[in-house]
Amino acid sequence: MMKTSLFLIAAVTTCASAFTPMQMPDSSSVTARRNFLQTASAAVIATTLPGAALAEIVVPPQTVDYEFPTDWGLTFKYEEDAVKVRQHMVVATGMAKGSEKMEEFGKNMKKEMVDFVSYYRRFPKVAGKPSFSTLYTSINVLAGHYTSYGFKYPLPEKRRKRLYQEYAEIEKSLKRGR
Template sequence: MKTQLLIAAACVASAGAFSASSEQSGRRQFLQTASTAAVSTVVLPNVASAEIVVPEQSKEYAFPSDWGLTYQYDTDAARVRAHMFTATGLAKGSERMEDFGKNLKKEMIDFVSYYRRFPQVAGKPSFSTLYTSINVLAGHYTSYGYKYPLPEKRRKRLYQEYAEIEKSLKRNR
């Protein structure tokens, strides 16, 4: 709404400049401003209204049995991301939440300590984003323990990072 008001003001100002200046340069300036305004009204509201879909917190989940590393980066990164995605969505009082958190923290530490040694892996965008996510989740576990769910703001940020990781892994990056 604010953007549209600014655009309307720019159009009015351009119209004033059109009548005050010579016809050729005024027309050119008006058309440039009007085309900018038209593009802004079409593009900006779509960008501003884009929302991240955050899944509901869950009290029920499938406790994974595939903990640990396979030492194949793509498989391990996808697995750690999937486990972190599940952990991020857990609500307070979820069944075996503490066990899940402990297993996940060990898996995250093993993942980072193994793969950061390899420059060809450590330079990938998927690794750096996953490393950031791991630091956020591990820091939460260290500060608050395994029984407390993540705050909404932190969960939202992590879900954004998980989406980026998934895109990067699909592109083998």
């Protein structure tokens, strides 16, 4: 119920100016109104739901320097495997074009992700955890990139930002045991 009212308030706030009569605006008034509406919507959301204001995620620059993991594979202990898969995915997300053993890393990463999902999604207690569902989403994004573009091409900046946000959520959920 609270989410519904939050979205209703945000929708009303952002749509209110659409019905005000006005002449053809110049670009500065359109920009000013857009900035006001974004700020007002964010304020409504932040005050309605505590903790709803999302911290800005810093996306580290891509690099060719990384330590190639030697601990591929599952231990069949959810928390350990989730932390390991997440950490390997963070490394994969930060790799730049021309990284050493990038293709081998990508192939190992995809196998580990597929093994993780195919094993743990069978257990309702694990599959219902927020850390699992967010990790599952991240795995789909990274595996989709590998399927579409291959293992030699780094992730685009927009996809990297989304993944780093999800990695932060996964880490929080795992620390809480969820």
